[in-house]
Amino acid sequence: MKTLDRVVVRFAGDSGDGMQLAGDRFTTSSAIFGNDLVTLPDFPAEIRAPAGTVAGVSAFQIHISDHDIFTPGDHPNVLVAMNPAALKAHVGDLEPGAAILLNSDAFDERSLQKAGYAADPRADGSLSGFKVYEVPMTTLTLEAVKPSGTKARDAERSKNFFALGLVSWMYSRPTEPTFEWLAKRFASNEMVREANTLAFKAGWNFGETAEIFESAYEVKPAHLKPGTYTNISGNTALAWGIVAAGQLAKLPVFLGSYPITPASDVLHELSKHKNFGVRTFQAEDEIAGVNAALGAAYGGALGVTTTSGPGLDLKAEAIGLAISLELPLVVIDIQRGGPSTGLPTKTEQADLLHALYGRHGEAPLPVVAPSTPGDCFYTAIEAARLALKYRTPVIVLSDGYLANGAEPWPIPDVATLPDLSREFGMATEPNKILADGSEVFWPYLRDPETLARPWAVPGTPGLMHRIGGLEKSDGPGSVSYDPVNHDLMVRLRAQKVAGIASDIPLVEVDDPFGKAELLVLGWGSTYGAISAAVRAVRAAGAEVAHVHLRHMNPFPSNLGEVVRSYKRVLVPEVNLGQLRKLVRSEFLVDAQGLNKVGGLPLRRTDVELAIASQLEMLRTEGR
Amino acid sequence: MTDLIAPATTRKDWASDQEVRWCPGCGDYSILTAVQLLMPELGAKREETVFVSGIGCSSRFPYYMNTYGVHSIHGRAPALATGLAVARPDLHVWVITGDGDALSIGGNHLLHALRRNVNLTIILFNNQIYGLTKGQYSPTSEAGKVTKSTPFGSLDHPFNPVSLALGAEATFVARTHDMDRKHMMETFRRAYQHKGAAFVEVYQNCNVFNDGAFDAITSKDNRPSMLVPLEHGKPVRFGPDGEKGVVLDAHGSAVIVDVSEVGEDALLVHDEAREDPALAFSLSRLASGPYSPTPIGVFRAVERPDYGSLVEDQLADAAARKGPGDLAALLRSGTTWTVA
Ligand code: SF4
Helix, strand or coil: CEEECEEEEEEEEEHHHCHHHHHHHHHHHHHHHCCEEEEEEECCCCCCCCCCCHHHEEEEEEEEECCCCCCCCCCCCEEEECCHHHHHHHHHHCCCCCEEEEEHHHCCHHHHHHHCCCCCCCCCCCCCCCEEEEECHHHHHHHHHHHHCCCHHHHHHHHHHHHHHHHHHHCCCCCHHHHHHHHHHCCCCHHHHHHHHHHHHHHHHHHHHCCCCCCCEEECCCCCCCEEEEEEEHHHHHHHHHHHHHHHHCCCEEEEECCCCCCHHHHHHHHCCHHHCCEEEECCCHHHHHHHHHHHHHCCCEEEEEECHHHHHHHHHHHHHHHHHCCCEEEEEEECECCCCCECCCCCCCCHHHHHHCCCCCCCCCEECCCCCCHHHHHHHHHHHHHHHHCCEEEEEEEHHHHHCEEEEECCCHHHCCCHHHCCCCCCCCCEECCCCCEECCCECCCCCCCCCCCCCCCCCCCCCEEECCCECCECCCECCCHHHHHHHHHHHHHHHHHHHHHCCCCCCECCCCCCCEEEEEEHHHHHHHHHHHHHHHHCCCCCEEEEECEEECCCCCHHHHHHCCCEEEEEECCCCHHHHHHHHHHCCCCEEEECCCCCCCCHHHHHHHHHHHHHHHHHHHC | CCCCCCCCCCHHHHECCCCCCCCCCCCHHHHHHHHHHHHHHHCCCHHHEEEEECCCCHHHHHHHECCEEEECCCCCHHHHHHHHHHHCCCCEEEEEEEHHHHHHHCHHHHHHHHHHCCCEEEEEEECCCECCCCCECCCCCCCCCCECCECCCCCCCCCCHHHHHHHCCCCEEEEEECCCHHHHHHHHHHHHHCCCCEEEEEECCCCCCCCCCCHHHHCCCCHHHHEEEECCCCECEECCCCCEEEEECCCCCEEEEEHHHHCHHHCCECCCCCCCCHHHHHHHCCCCCCCCCEEEEEEEECCCCCHHHHHHHHHHHHHHHHCCCCHHHHHCCCCEEEEC
């Protein structure tokens, strides 16, 4: 058996071939085995794109290793292709010499045609740079599952388990987790459980006995930090973060949401947790989702709305109302390719300026961005903290890559999570004594420190008040058209948000020897690619610093000082340079960009190349 | 209950300190008065009462009530109020809206609040015009209406708000008008007492941009012959001497007849509690605008669990089955493994 330090496997097949499930199972057994891992599912936007076409290909990539890793891997070492379309869609991404496991049963003339192959790629030499293993997966699966009594048409559906079994053998994965899962998942469907188990075993045995594979490999467990782990996707982590925030703030959670890819899973997950007092409301549209959440916030709940870009467009007016009403609200935007419907299932970071500025009037609000799937949990809690403490809407910018990607996540001890209930209080009594001695409640009399206004929820006797989207007078909060007051209120709202800078951590600079001249500044989901690239560049002897932002507005108070202290600043982003624009305008620093908007996460190699070219420029400048 | 308990509050307690700023003579004043007079009678509590509105003349209403209130954004009041009512079933939430607010920009939200049967008392001030933006035609304006935005006459076919609400299977649907305080108060009282979404259309005169739109039916002289009062369990009958009545024809349409011709027994007996909204719908089609005899009163009042209560039931059920939420357990609910 040969030992590898890491391997990248991609399962690809038709949407109906069960590749996501195969990938998921491979992930779980690898996680339990103790590898570090990162996954990247990639599915078509159409639920049922024509079978056998390139448009209908669904894929799942997993990177496993014996050391800590940050990305799902740039180029797969192994491709499982269940049909010609899957081969066609993915062969271009493979590393030279990669292994391709083909389901040879699917390579008939019709399927080749549907995939758009003029000639059979197995025969025309186009695969000569790869190790191609042709395995009649359909036939072998049908044969293997016979004892289960499954009908042929259903039996064929187990071929993803055959493929999983084969790949599991290749990389010496433990089999128990898969059998346990099958037993649980199909507890009430003996026949399907049996068929899948048989198919899995057949795949495994095929690897062991067919003698077409030189050997199996092993990827040893990684030295992860001690602790209890679970495999978590960004969307699940966000949902759990919201549940946690409600518990930590001792407030009921209200989610107002409308289904949209790739955010719907947050709605699905939160809908399960009604025993935490979580109310989920699938609204008639995006606008109703956010307005309902705001109504709930007015009533004293932790109001949350989840969406993706097109929905954020629609919610803009209500977010403006939340800014004016100064009520807590968490708005989660799982960014996807835009504009318009764009690329619903693909990732992008192009909503940053929209989140910061996409409302009429002077309407600033805090924006936070998670950097990894697991970080989504903590970012949701941080968003809730800022919203509750400063009575403001907060936008969380996740994206399609974080949403569906997964990684092993050290489960935190609940006792170490911040007690949000101490960050805010609700008004219980009048807060102003008038000249005549009468006690009244002024809804816009601010806390001098945070500039937050009191949160007086209906049901509180004596604090009845009316608020709305019209400008309000500073203090009493009555409708006011006074120019001086409006100018003041605009500034107060801006100051309140800007002041949050003193309530968030300074940026941490990762610059081990403090000698780097190049700073790589990233935000959000590019964390993995940038960290991996920085590590690789350092291993080759170069000096480079890395700063990764979570707080996009306001920025940490030392960010200007930090970016100004480097000769060059490189900002890799999956957009055309939105953070770079902010850095330039805020700090007058001539930051450079690495910008790719292909609907895919940045690759480590992309960042490495960009770093190399920046270092080269530094050298030439220095001459 | 007929016990006379002195109300704990008076009208004055329900009026805020804000100066009311509708145009002098606007029908909104009489609606405000009716509500302020009614609240003490209902025994309602100010701190548990919330008025939510959208945008438009009518939507200034919450500012004038000494309760909790939110003047939100155009068309969205039913959505915001839904969140509030679901999060806080202990409150009584009113929605104040207008024909443009509720039926044009916010049409979607109104329909969905009604079909879900959210526990809201929704009062729609219908003046058949956009007042706040100074006089454009609205979704209830009559076809051919000449306004600033329709100098050659509107081409739009108008909505009948009562028909619309019944089409959405609203559980409580009523109509009243701003010239009859007693009728308004009675209708609002019924709406308030209804559990679920209660929808009341109020014909309201905008004396600046659409003066007299309802005169043909609501002026004192015209009322007896032009308003068709709906009373549960009673034959539908009107006219100064009750000489007119309503029957259902062979197609199920409500038609006006002379009682002397068909006989009293042939008249339609109003049944607001009938499950099937078709009868109420037929009645709503009796008049296509305020120019011919128009039914007022409660068209429909049926029982159906309200949305907020159903949500509460699900929460209680989940808690009973799974126990109260345990965060540490949730974080360990997937496959876990330990690294030593
Ligand atoms: S414009 Fe019409 S509806 Fe508006 S306040 Fe004036 S009279 Fe009333």
